[in-house]
Amino acid sequence: MTNMIVIAELTKGNVNPSTAELVSAAKAMGGDVTVVVPCTDASIADGVSSYDGVSKVIAVKSDVFAGNDSSGWATALDSAIPAGTILCLATARSKDVGSRLAARRGLSIVQDVVSIEGSNLTSPIYSGKANQTVSVSGDAVVSVRANVFPAVASGSSNEVSVVDASGDVKTAVQEVMHRASARLDVSEANIIISGGRGMGSPANFTHLEAVADTIGAAVGASRAAVDTWDEIPHSMQVGQTGKTVNPNLYIAVGISGAIQHLAGMRSSKYIVAINKDADAPIFQHADYGIVATWEEALPVFQDALSNLLG
Amino acid sequence: MNLISLALMIEMPTIVVLVKQVPDTNAKIAVQGDRVDLSSVKMEMSPYDSFAIETALRHKEAAGGTVTALTIGAAGTEKILKDAKAMGVDNIVRAWDDSWGELDSNALQSVLKESIESLGADTVYCGKSAADTGAGSTGPGLAERLGWSNASNVIGAEFSTDVTVSMPVESGVAKISVPLPAVISCDKGDFKPRKANVKGIMMAKKAQVELMTATAPASSVVVSNHSMPAAKPAGKTFEGGSSASQVVQLLRDEANVL
Numbered sequence: 001m002t003n004m005i006v007i008a009e010l011t012k013g014n015v016n017p018s019t020a021e022l023v024s025a026a027k028a029m030g031g032d033v034t035v036v037v038p039c040t041d042a043s044i045a046d047g048v049s050s051y052d053g054v055s056k057v058i059a060v061k062s063d064v065f066a067g068n069d070s071s072g073w074a075t076a077l078d079s080a081i082p083a084g085t086i087l088c089l090a091t092a093r094s095k096d097v098g099s100r101l102a103a104r105r106g107l108s109i110v111q112d113v114v115s116i117e118g119s120n121l122t123s124p125i126y127s128g129k130a131n132q133t134v135s136v137s138g139d140a141v142v143s144v145r146a147n148v149f150p151a152v153a154s155g156s157s158n159e160v161s162v163v164d165a166s167g168d169v170k171t172a173v174q175e176v177m178h179r180a181s182a183r184l185d186v187s188e189a190n191i192i193i194s195g196g197r198g199m200g201s202p203a204n205f206t207h208l209e210a211v212a213d214t215i216g217a218a219v220g221a222s223r224a225a226v227d228t229w230d231e232i233p234h235s236m237q238v239g240q241t242g243k244t245v246n247p248n249l250y251i252a253v254g255i256s257g258a259i260q261h262l263a264g265m266r267s268s269k270y271i272v273a274i275n276k277d278a279d280a281p282i283f284q285h286a287d288y289g290i291v292a293t294w295e296e297a298l299p300v301f302q303d304a305l306s307n308l309l310g
Numbered sequence: 311m312n313l314i315s316l317a318l319m320i321e322m323p324t325i326v327v328l329v330k331q332v333p334d335t336n337a338k339i340a341v342q343g344d345r346v347d348l349s350s351v352k353m354e355m356s357p358y359d360s361f362a363i364e365t366a367l368r369h370k371e372a373a374g375g376t377v378t379a380l381t382i383g384a385a386g387t388e389k390i391l392k393d394a395k396a397m398g399v400d401n402i403v404r405a406w407d408d409s410w411g412e413l414d415s416n417a418l419q420s421v422l423k424e425s426i427e428s429l430g431a432d433t434v435y436c437g438k439s440a441a442d443t444g445a446g447s448t449g450p451g452l453a454e455r456l457g458w459s460n461a462s463n464v465i466g467a468e469f470s471t472d473v474t475v476s477m478p479v480e481s482g483v484a485k486i487s488v489p490l491p492a493v494i495s496c497d498k499g500d501f502k503p504r505k506a507n508v509k510g511i512m513m514a515k516k517a518q519v520e521l522m523t524a525t526a527p528a529s530s531v532v533v534s535n536h537s538m539p540a541a542k543p544a545g546k547t548f549e550g551g552s553s554a555s556q557v558v559q560l561l562r563d564e565a566n567v568l
């Protein structure tokens with residue numbers, strides 16, 4: 001039986017909970033599961049040590065994991081990862097590092113997997129307009145979308161071994177400036193509320209921000225909103241030429257639901273649409289559709305949320 | 311020629327842009343049997359590749375050197391090379407061997423590595439992902455095989471002896487200096503791809519596509535089938551703004567997402 005190696009996803013220096021989904025994805029492929037935790041401080045691996053179904057936890061310590069050099073990440077991880085099939089989360093950084101690890105070991109990589117049956121892996125292609133199933137022989141690197149596989153339960157107490165990989169790595173790329181954005185990024189959020197051209201003006205996005213603050217969501221936008229208003233940056237754009245997101249809840253406000261927008265958000269677990277046009281294509285993809293202007297619907301939505309959560 | 315211009319010449323980058331032909335991103339995709347049927351779909355250059363070409367041309371304008379567009383594909387893919395030429399690249403190259411079928415990422419990157427080495431490149435630009443698979447493996451995978459640095463999803467760049475790129479990182483945007491040689495994958499960003507002018511289109515018509523080949527290892531990842539995504543069950547639709555409170559209840563009680 002082959003080794004399955006899960007690379008824990010790091011988010012703001014901590015283990016992202018979707019790492020527990022990677023373990024169940026690994027079990028679906030079969031084999032003995034080792035979780036490798038990239039870290040600067042091995043104590044963050046403690047949470048992982050309680051995952052069920054894991055036979056080994058390795059914390060790999062290196063300063064490179066505080067930075068953005070995928071070459072350094074791959075070098076440090078490679079030194080600590082045994083041979084086998086490697087799974088990581090399909091985030092921008094992990095897809096990059098996973099590609100390097102695959103290349104380093106002469107393996108192929110299969111990205112954005114949403115379904116696994118043994119060695120048959122399925123990923124969306126053509127921006128989600130179709131699915132592609134591939135069969136993999138031998139070891140590979142596999143990136144798995146978040147929010148698709150169930151998380152394994154915890155309750156076990158696996159031992160954590162610590163590998164110090166600081167010595168081996170030189171950093172190639174150097175960060176010279178960091179412009180922090182005040183708001184949560186759509187690619188990191190579990191809930192997203194996005195506005196389109198139907199918002200009427202960029203100032204009206206404050207209504208979306210208010211909802212976002214109530215439920216801990218990120219604010220996104222359609223391309224029409226980004227292209228029309230300078231105040232709405234491209235980093236907020238969801239869709240084919242923006243970000244692909246996969247949150248638990250996606251709320252589309254004043255967005256028609258063009259195919260290129262759907263490409264970026266159609267795999268969201270639940271979709272809410274607020275649009276004044278009952279024939280807007282977004283309603284065909286919404287779990288809950290509200291046919292109304294946002295001026296009417298958002299205040300009611302906001303109040304109900306505040307009552308429920310506040 | 312004085313010593314300074316000689317020195318500058320030595321520093322001039324040899325740039326390659328990777329381009330790929332994909333179905334028009336507006337096209338409807340249908341599955342016939344167990345494969346996507348592209349027979350009546352218009353093919354075009356993957357949109358992100360045009361950002362890569364634009365970035366490469368700006369690099370050349372700042373630092374000199376040459377820009378070569380490279381694609382891996384059968385003869386039918388030459389139109390996108392002509393499109394690249396019309397935008398202003400110097401050379402267009404197609405690598406292919408009729409024995410190659412669908413190359414997995416390991417095979418594709420092996421072919422690219424060999425092609426890049428024989429072109430003598432030190433800077434490679436590509437799209438952040440191809441619009442067909444959306445995988446995004448090529449840039450970082452190729453960089454690893456060449457032993458080069460890389461940066462992905464780049465949205466802006468400044469050029470000197472290295473390239474300083476802007477890219478989204480956790481909770482913000484970072485400026486990162488990338489030493490050459492490097493592979494840089496481009497997202498839609500500050501640079502708007504230039505439109506080909508008449509002169510460019512005329513030059514592209516006459517331009518020769520240079521052919522090359524390489525060794526592709528056997529693929530260990532093989533496509534077994536394509537399928538349409540399962541249709542979502544019909545949702546619930548409500549009329550009027552006051553229904554928003556009902557939807558909030560359902561999000562909590564039925565969907566369990568709040």
Ligand SMILES: Cc1cc2nc3c(=O)[nH]c(=O)nc-3n(C[C@H](O)[C@H](O)[C@H](O)COP(=O)(O)OP(=O)(O)OC[C@H]3O[C@@H](n4cnc5c(N)ncnc54)[C@H](O)[C@@H]3O)c2cc1C
Nearest residue numbers: 196197198222223224239240241242254256261276293294
């Ligand atoms: C190559 C290519 C790539 C693209 N990439 C992207 C992409 O990444 N992301 C993206 O989003 N688009 C993308 N597009 C553009 C896409 O085709 C659409 O034009 C765009 O998504 C439309 O944005 P919208 O829904 O905000 O605007 P519109 O289509 O103008 O829709 C506005 C909607 O708001 C509703 N509305 C108006 N007033 C109100 C109100 N007061 N209350 C409630 N509803 C109201 C209207 O009924 C309408 O449905 C791309 C297009 C191309 C060709």
